[in-house]
Amino acid sequence: MHKLIAALGLASILSLGVSPAALAAGEKVSVITPFLAAIATGEMIEAFKAKAAEYQWTVDVVDTAGDMAAFASRVEDATTSGANAIVLVSVDPAQIQDQVDKAKAAGVPVITIDGAKNASSVLNVTSDNYALGQTMTKFLFDQIGNKGNIVRFFYSAHPGVHQREVALDDALKATPDVKQVADHYVAVPGQVDDSRAAMDAMLLANPGDGAINAVWAAWDEPGIGAQLAIEAAGRKGIIIAGIDGNPQAIELIKGCTPYVGTVRQGFGEMAKIAADQLNLILAGGKPEKDELYAPVELITRESLGVTCN
């Protein structure tokens, strides 16, 4: 009897958990990501939801917390449940090609934000990640006079992030006086804490003045972790640059910390472009191109009008 009561109770709780929006009229759009914990991904999804509200779509957001198998399953669920469109955020659809193919076969348009082009998806809206990496790397190298030692925080599993790493590799080849003395593959989720721990170790392994001149962070959260470690260790003469235009990173730049620059990706803009293009697609039209880029912006102390002593 206890189990029966428990099951009925569970069913009641389930009914409470049903999003009222799911019952509303309008186009149903499933937004699915493995990385909702990342600030940039969250920003994109919030911006997309805001734009979707203007279009009176019903948006279901699903996060699989880094689990790619669950991610594939949720794409299947969205296809089966009759979603009018599927939006994949911060992921390369080639990693779940079969599921994306099935969605296409079922007539459900798939678009990606901060993802990658794919034959079965209609559109990818992103930044030119190589250009992002190039912009940030050039800025960072200029700051250290194109000479010195850097450490790298990277995450090659993300196709966009990997492109930034390629830009760094190219810059290192072209600038032989800049040496990479250590690198760390960032754990996701938990990227800030993981990067802080890695930076702690790098500082201990490279204790002398000038042993590390700069931190190259493939995106801002590892840079923030590195900043915490540098601050705790009291080390001077190390600067950090990242990518994303994360609000916390911008505050650190304003605060005259070692964090000296970030490249704003315009995540909100990406999401708005994606929503506008999806509106076109849902009305039976086609996007302007199969890949669209949102504008980027280098943010530094100078651009923020901050003077540090």
Place this chain on the structure above:
Amino acid sequence: MTRTNLNRFGTLIAFVLLCIGFSIAAPTAFASPGNVFNLVQQMATLAIVATAATLVMTISEFDLSVGFSASLAAVICFVLFGQGYDVWLAVPAALLVGIVGGAANGVLVARFGIPSFVATLALGTILSGFAFGLSGGQSLFQSVPEAFKALGRGEILGIPVLGFWIVGVLGVAAFVLTQTEFGRRLKAIGGNAQAARLAGLPIVRDVIATFAIAGGLAALAGLLLASRLGSVQHTMGEPLLLPAYAAVFIGTTASPTGAPTVAGTLLGVAITGVMVNGMTIVGVEPFVQRILTGVIILVAVLVRRVGRAK
């Protein structure tokens, strides 16, 4: 229905009620043949990893390396594909790595007396390092042969291929545990290892064999997952660990003795699979999904404890 029957079949009843509830909430989506097809596919790899966990729990041990083994097997297979090796060589090689890794776990536990929790965590971490190193941290999805994709995709007579894997693997495991002397020995070891030793059972050999089988099953799950996705990440198997043990624990609530069984584990896998699938379809908020998944595990285990205490 008597209290005894309710106690025994309560978990099954709860599963049926869940299905009915979701069918009412989303009649055209949840109860559709397409979704049942999806559910079978989605549950397959978890069912196989959970079966590995069931075997190890039968001897009262834990194997925390199953997720890592699954990842490494998949990475090895894709790396071999990338080097031009055929599917008939890459797949056995990857399975062999899983079996050898599992056997190493067994040796650490049975020969050296290291607690399985520690030994399998340590070895699993080593395996994850190899997976990371071999993949370079990147997602691998090039050069995948069609024959490999066929392992975990498509259908035969309208039934997903992965459904046949569930029936085959779990069927053999259930047969071994219930109908063979080896299975009875494993239960004896799990029930009272000291008594089993005094009775002259080959404990060391059986423990090593059990871990080796679990490693092989984990590797198989990793390969099927890679086949289904068409891509491999070096961490892809890790999220299978906790749901696998959750499924085993839920499954024990359906067992008359409270011991893990393959049938109970399948029920546990089905409950967790239906929960996530159904909640996604009816639009339950992501945070509520996580809370409810935790709640159902707690409720299942607590109800079982209360029921057995009476």
